[in-house]
Amino acid sequence: xxxxxxxxxxxxxxxxxxxxxxxxxxxxxxxxxxxxxxxxxxxxxxxxxxxxxxxxxxxxxxxxxxxxxxxxxxxxxxxxxxxxxxxxxxxxxxxxxxxxxxxxxxxxxxxxxxxxxxxxxxxxxxxxxxxxxxxxxxxxxxxxxxxxxxxxxxxxxxxxxxxxxxxxxxxxxxxxxxxxxxxxxxxxxxxxxxxxxxxxxxxxxxxxxxxxxxxxxxxxxxxxxxxxxxxxxx
Amino acid sequence: xxxxxxxxxxxxxxxxxxxxxxxxxxxxxxxxxxxxxxxxxxxxxxxxxxxxxxxxxxxxxxxxxxxxxxxxxxxxxxxxxxxxxxxxxxxxxxxxxxxxxxxxxxxxxxxxxxxxxxxxxxxxxxxxxxxxxxxxxxxxxxxxxxxxxxxxxxxxxxxxxxxxxxxxxxxxxxxxxxxxxxxxxxxxxxxxxxxxxxxxxxxxxxxxxxxxxxxxxxxxxxxxxxxxxxxxxxxxxxxxxxxxxxxxxxxxxxxxxxxxxxxxxxxx
Numbered sequence: 001x002x003x004x005x006x007x008x009x010x011x012x013x014x015x016x017x018x019x020x021x022x023x024x025x026x027x028x029x030x031x032x033x034x035x036x037x038x039x040x041x042x043x044x045x046x047x048x049x050x051x052x053x054x055x056x057x058x059x060x061x062x063x064x065x066x067x068x069x070x071x072x073x074x075x076x077x078x079x080x081x082x083x084x085x086x087x088x089x090x091x092x093x094x095x096x097x098x099x100x101x102x103x104x105x106x107x108x109x110x111x112x113x114x115x116x117x118x119x120x121x122x123x124x125x126x127x128x129x130x131x132x133x134x135x136x137x138x139x140x141x142x143x144x145x146x147x148x149x150x151x152x153x154x155x156x157x158x159x160x161x162x163x164x165x166x167x168x169x170x171x172x173x174x175x176x177x178x179x180x181x182x183x184x185x186x187x188x189x190x191x192x193x194x195x196x197x198x199x200x201x202x203x204x205x206x207x208x209x210x211x212x213x214x215x216x217x218x219x220x221x222x223x224x225x226x227x228x229x230x231x232x233x234x
Numbered sequence: 235x236x237x238x239x240x241x242x243x244x245x246x247x248x249x250x251x252x253x254x255x256x257x258x259x260x261x262x263x264x265x266x267x268x269x270x271x272x273x274x275x276x277x278x279x280x281x282x283x284x285x286x287x288x289x290x291x292x293x294x295x296x297x298x299x300x301x302x303x304x305x306x307x308x309x310x311x312x313x314x315x316x317x318x319x320x321x322x323x324x325x326x327x328x329x330x331x332x333x334x335x336x337x338x339x340x341x342x343x344x345x346x347x348x349x350x351x352x353x354x355x356x357x358x359x360x361x362x363x364x365x366x367x368x369x370x371x372x373x374x375x376x377x378x379x380x381x382x383x384x385x386x387x388x389x390x391x392x393x394x395x396x397x398x399x400x401x402x403x404x405x406x407x408x409x410x411x412x413x414x415x416x417x418x419x420x421x422x423x424x425x426x427x428x429x430x431x432x433x434x435x436x437x438x439x440x441x442x443x444x445x446x447x448x449x450x451x452x453x454x455x456x457x458x459x460x461x462x463x464x465x466x467x468x469x470x471x472x473x474x475x476x477x478x479x480x481x482x483x484x485x486x487x488x489x490x491x492x493x494x495x496x497x498x499x500x501x502x
Contacts (some may be wrong), residue, residue: 101403103401
């Protein structure tokens with residue numbers, strides 16, 4: 001396993017420790033007896049070096065000062081940036097899964113989502129399937145034909161969330177998903193994510209809002225400028 | 235076939251037109267006179283030298299010297315491709331991609347025309363092979379350099395959109411497709427424009443040269459058509475290979491966008 005991991009990821013980046021990870025499987029020692037869904041071991045990207053587990057149906061809040069590397073961490077878990085270490089979903093190594101399939105299951109949502117088509121509905125497989133989600137986020141069904149250029153920052157953020165939720169991913173990596181939203185929309189988003197969590201989706205939620213972290217998270221990971229994380233119970 | 239031969243002395247009067255440009259630059263304070271002088275001297279020296287080199291090559295008719303001349307032409311073309319890039323690919327690929335695609339496209343198309351249409355004896359005869367290669371090379375080089383420039387700039391500009399697509403489980407080809415299309419369009423456009431305007435807006439240099447050398451216009455047209463078809467094929471092939479290759483180099487096996495592999499933006 002060691003040889004394989006270093007071959008996959010070690011060529012272009014600074015040498016980093018890669019540990020052999022023992023298969024977790026059912027982890028009875030965990031307080032809520034939930035199964036470990038996502039395992040992050042010695043994940044290293046630039047100055048970040050992080051290990052933690054994420055149970056199924058759990059939401060972890062991630063906090064830390066700006067520029068400390070929260071987005072880098074989430075992007076690395078989604079394998080959007082080259083990184084070292086071991087990440088497993090249900091015990092399966094990330095490298096054993098084709099990257100597009102991995103990201104459909106472990107989905108990263110940027111604070112400012114990007115857009116590649118001219119209209120809103122060009123970003124959804126079947127727009128009619130997205131309408132219930134979009135409506136719940138306070139946007140009219142007719143917004144499918146809106147040009148992306150006319151969307152406000154808040155509309156973009158809500159539509160970006162709807163687009164990510166359409167995938168029904170196992171793990172959601174949310175990077176300040178309500179940073180551009182008013183309190184009403186924020187409450188809606190929190191409630192929609194809570195429903196997904198109760199349905200078994202696991203979430204890492206990065207936020208600068210301490211009260212939001214307490215509302216949405218069952219645990220809090222605080223990232224320091226040294227790129228390490230400390231865990232706090234909420 | 236008769237033509238009016240020129241002596242070097244016959245070129246003095248036309249050269250005064252360039253001197254007139256220099257004088258205009260001085261009067262209007264354009265500060266182009268130095269560049270103009272250097273460019274003019276370079277042009278004269280390069281063309282006279284190439285005249286002697288071609289005379290030698292046409293006399294020798296050697297596969298070695300012909301191949302060497304072709305390789306040197308490809309290397310200069312790849313250097314031009316690199317120089318025209320605002321953002322360069324890293325290390326070996328900076329030159330390697332342009333040179334490889336230019337050689338592939340221009341070489342294939344030139345050999346194709348020599349073997350299937352012109353049938354010179356021997357097939358690599360430099361009188362046919364080198365002028366054909368030169369014309370195809372020039373246009374292929376333009377297509378490749380435009381395509382790569384639009385590709386690298388597009389990837390940087392559209393980074394958020396590309397990564398959004400990747401984050402949602404898109405493959406690197408799905409995510410890059412809009413930028414790849416833009417790059418291919420830009421690479422093909424000069425050739426398509428050139429084909430559309432030829433004969434109406436401009437008379438191509440090669441055709442003009444043949445007519446001045448005494449060839450019947452309709453025969454010159456046939457040669458020009460052959461050249462234009464070859465140029466279109468070479469440019470399409472070269473641009474496609476370079477843009478797809480560039481897209482592959484700037485992503486990795488885990489379908490990640492690798493902008494860290496592009497050099498910093500160059501000014502100017």
